[in-house]
Amino acid sequence: MPDLKHYLALDVGGTNVIAGLVDQEGRILARRRFPTNSGRPPEEVIADMVVNLKALSGQKPGGCRPEALAVGLPGWLNQAAGLLIQAPNMPGWVNVPLAEIMSQALDLPVHLENDGNLYALGEWLYGVGRGLDNLMVITLGTGVGGGLILERRLWNGSFASAVEIGHMPLGLSGGALCGCGRRGCLETVASATGMSRLGREWLRSGRPSAYRGRPEDLSPRIMSELALIGDPMALHVFREAGLALGQILSGIFNLLGLEALVIGGGAAGAFDFIRPSLWEVFSERLIVTEPSRVKLFKGGLGEDAPLAGAAALLRKHY
Ligand SMILES: [Zn+2]
Numbered sequence: 001m002p003d004l005k006h007y008l009a010l011d012v013g014g015t016n017v018i019a020g021l022v023d024q025e026g027r028i029l030a031r032r033r034f035p036t037n038s039g040r041p042p043e044e045v046i047a048d049m050v051v052n053l054k055a056l057s058g059q060k061p062g063g064c065r066p067e068a069l070a071v072g073l074p075g076w077l078n079q080a081a082g083l084l085i086q087a088p089n090m091p092g093w094v095n096v097p098l099a100e101i102m103s104q105a106l107d108l109p110v111h112l113e114n115d116g117n118l119y120a121l122g123e124w125l126y127g128v129g130r131g132l133d134n135l136m137v138i139t140l141g142t143g144v145g146g147g148l149i150l151e152r153r154l155w156n157g158s159f160a161s162a163v164e165i166g167h168m169p170l171g172l173s174g175g176a177l178c179g180c181g182r183r184g185c186l187e188t189v190a191s192a193t194g195m196s197r198l199g200r201e202w203l204r205s206g207r208p209s210a211y212r213g214r215p216e217d218l219s220p221r222i223m224s225e226l227a228l229i230g231d232p233m234a235l236h237v238f239r240e241a242g243l244a245l246g247q248i249l250s251g252i253f254n255l256l257g258l259e260a261l262v263i264g265g266g267a268a269g270a271f272d273f274i275r276p277s278l279w280e281v282f283s284e285r286l287i288v289t290e291p292s293r294v295k296l297f298k299g300g301l302g303e304d305a306p307l308a309g310a311a312a313l314l315r316k317h318y
Contacts, residue, residue, distance in 0.1 A: 009310030014089035014142030070310035072115035088179035120147020121309030139265030209233035246281025264299025
């Protein structure tokens with residue numbers, strides 16, 4: 001049996017960076033994680049990335065080098081130029097020639113990709129989306145990311161990016177300020193950050209809640225625990241997030257005729273609480289098919305999804 005090829009993968013989030021060593025079958029052989037601390041200068045974060053990737057490359061069985069590196073980024077890219085143009089949730093990351101920097105540091109070919117695209121590839125090829133032809137994968141994290149599989153291919157659009165679902169507008173005007181500088185984007189309500197913001201708003205207005213911690217410590221994880229005991233703040237937040245997602249997603253599903261939706265990302269733990277209101281709007285607005293024909297899944301791979309997706313992407317080229 002010929003040796004399996006190995007690759008390095010990096011999933012850069014607004015909160016954490018996860019680095020992995022993967023094989024061509026999408027198996028994760030080793031992984032390391034560290035906080036992004038996105039307030040730091042990009043050079044410091046990049047130095048952390050390089051240290052962790054070098055440590056991982058040394059773990060390849062047989063001691064040979066990995067073939068290439070794929071970097072999933074939460075922002076807008078110029079893939080051909082290897083440039084991260086802007087990342088809304090990472091201030092200071094503007095026009096960073098990341099592919100060249102990483103390629104020089106690691107002496108490997110480097111491919112930049114939208115993080116939602118890597119996540120979607122992972123869930124489609126190795127996770128709950130296996131065997132499907134047309135699906136959307138969304139991630140609820142610091143922002144709301146996503147990827148689209150259309151006719152069994154990852155959709156990149158004309159600008160090698162595509163599917164910035166987090167910045168689709170919820171209304172014609174108004175709404176909370178988004179990291180992208182606009183107002184009323186989906187992720188101001190449905191991301192982990194957006195949900196925490198809604199929770200803090202609830203607390204500030206003096207409405208009842210069992211939460212006794214500091215408002216700034218509120219998170220979807222804490223609100224999920226509160227929702228289990230029927231806390232009105234937590235139930236309100238998840239209902240709002242679900243309604244917003246249902247509104248945006250019903251439009252997308254009517255447009256494209258997709259057969260499945262996968263919800264992953266750090267806040268997917270709240271899936272059971274978000275699902276009812278999401279489905280309420282979604283099924284009411286869906287007109288291209290019976291709602292019962294659309295499958296709704298919680299992501300199955302968790303933080304491994306983008307790493308597995310990186311393997312799928314790189315094995316086509318290296
Ligand atoms: Zn936005």
